Amino acid sequence: MHLFNPAAFWFAVTIPIIILMYLLKPRYREISVSSTYLWEQALKDIEANSPWQRLKKNLLLFLQLLAALLLVLALSRPYFPVLGDIDSHVIVVLDCSASMMATDVLPSRFEAARRQAGQMIDDLGGRDEMTLIGMGERPVVLASRSRDRVQLQQALARARVTTERAALEPVLTLIASLVRDTGKASVIILSDGHTLPVENEVRLACPVELHRIGKKSDNVAITTLATRREGARVVTLARVDNFGNETVETGIELLADGHLLDVRPLRLGPREAKDVFWEDLPRQTVTIEARLTRPDILSLDNRAWAVVDRVEPRQALLVSSGNVFMERAMALVPGLQLFKTTPGNYDQEMKGYSLYVFDGWLPAQLPPGNILCLNPPRENILVPVLGMINGIERVSPAGEDPLLKYVDVDGWQLARAGRLACPAWGRPLLEYKGVPLVLVGEHGNRRVAVFGFDLHDTNIPLQTGFPILVNNLGAWLVPGVEEGMVLTGNGESVGLRSLPGTEEICLARPGQEEEKIRPPFPRTISLQEPGVYRITQVTGSQRIVSYLVRNAGNALESDVKPYKLPWKGMVGGREGEAGRKTNQELWMWLAWGALLILLVEWGVYRRGY
């Protein structure tokens, strides 16, 4: 017999204590006294001053204890698996994470798991159903409650091993919702046990079995490859982990833009990690690759890539009669070079800036770059200004927005502000009683932010949140800061932000031909394959090249030693052969029993025992 909710037994702590008191009831030694007259009076004195009295043998007490015991048992929801249920539902979870590429089980762990799943499909009974779920960072339902073996085999054949990490919790949540109604199911997880930790408590009302795949732990991986510029030098760090239980000797090769620069020998003890530094790489290096020379059971993490930062400052033009607050705040935005002019000196020919900041003035025709507009005039082509609001004592965020990250608006006060009408292209960022004070949005092919007030009429420049807000807006208004971003395998896609006026994007995936993408551009790029992704944005004659990197090596998936699942809620679970069982719960019988006992107790009470 098993329990769905063994934690309920904490309630039973009181019962054994009471029983123990009965069990430990003292054996009284009989002695004769002349008279119990004085003793009776002494006992009365004590009992009158004590809030406790000794438990006495009492039929009611025993009945109440029995009822409480039955209720506690019912709360713990005991069940026992019933064999041979003709309508069983088998849920097979197939681990598709990177560690399943290990070849200690030939041809690979994933293929071995797939073979086991195929065998289970063949063994399905006539009325049995099977659900197939692929476990990566997000669960993928390959087949749902199907009795069709052909369909199930086809779905299984479609399953692909990925470079992702395995996340068990979403799978368990999905299974919990699948079995919530029926409860009659058994879960079989085909995995090497390497999954992300289950952070929230998930309990399944069905037995769960782990079929552990894999035998060895012989794997050496590059878990970190990082590089940065230090003045004229390019410094690179590689961290190599031996996840095996034996000492290994290997070599690490370093390639700069595809050319071999260095080879170093490495000797790593059991489960030892070492850091390797290179400090004088060529200054013009863009991409760096590190390779391990020794083959092991998981080759995916024997290579890693990194991209050297390319500092190319963006240019911004501040058109203002004088706004020292905004000048100072813009100067703090990293990678942004600020130029200044006055509205009188502004010329339509002033092109080539990534960002234009107009303060209290807007030109008749908007320039091609992104725009930050402060205190827009009544008549303008960007945003309608319907009037003025005076005496704004409190500014509030219009909603959750990443642009307001770390921005504290408490204490922000404005003497006056323009009454902005929210245009179709924008969304309010900050507001006062429903009236937008700061707007952001995409107008045409450019990003626009509007401050509906003059900073000199506010205390905002003196608040700590102001430079943070300008920094957030600067990063959003001047895209391209993701350049050289290194993803270490914790995401399968990355957002793509194109520069204003981009006509074409060329995407070169690792080991593939360059792919040309025309507008509308996709918002994300899939990064399934480890390696360097080159993104070229074509704007007229200008070509801006950015790089993204995806590495497969990480402590979770590279440690290929088979483990148990990191989940304590394997109720009734075991490792081994699959057995299709359903659960016969007993709580209802126990609850009825408790009710019956309580009725008897009531009857006994009525009779005056």
Added chain:
Amino acid sequence: MDKVFDQEFLAKLGRLTLQVRRIMAGRNSGERRSPHKGHAVEFADFRNYVGGDDFRHIDWNAYARTEKLFLKLFMEEQDLLLTIFLDLSQSMGWGEPAKERLARQLAGAFAYLALAGFDRVAVAACADRLQGYLPPVRGRPSLQQVWDFIAGLPLGGLTDLNTALKDFGRCAPGPGVALVVSDLLSPHGFQEGLKYLQYLKQDVILLQVLSPDELAPALHGHLRLVDSETGDAREITVTAGLLKAYRRRLEEFTRETRAFCYRRGMAFVQLGSNESFEDIILRTLPRAGVFR
């Protein structure tokens, strides 16, 4: 009884006299002052001569001085009636040494003192009723009879001093001294019975005899206390707190009894059954004013 009272001890007893708090009328001539004026040697008062008085009692010396006839009055010495109430309920047989042994010895000693002083002695055995009664006897030759009676009284029964003492009213021979020897562990109380004795013109001496285990019980652990009289059981766990409560209760009981006796003009002495009998007779009771 004979073993208890050797000759030397009896000689010491002979020097003691029972202290009587009130002067009360006796039946026969004896060695105690009575409220009646009579012919003994102890001068009491003068009064005027009236016709019919015995002229042999005229104080002629006074007539010579005053030329008036005065009669000379003397205290008439009469005997005392000592009634010994001996509690012989089952509880008196408890303790080490048993309380009844000391109680019988005390009764015997008091009887000896009374008979040696030419007083009369009656003995009543108490339990829940008056169980036995020896009518008043007089003179030393009766001592053995009294002792035999005391020694032969059976032990047993419940304690109800109120009922037993009130039973005495049916056979009360007259005023005297009432000696009550009991452990006073009477669930129904004893005060009413003692008051009744006073109503019968008895000068009450109350001796409470308790065993050492009652005065300072050395009990511990889980016990089932069985009442030696009723057989009722009470399960207790003896703790320091309980022992303290018991001692407090005993002190309160003693204090209340002493206060009651003081208010009613009775003598009260609490005795331990392990105390030396000689000490009790020769020191404790004289110090308490029971003997002179």
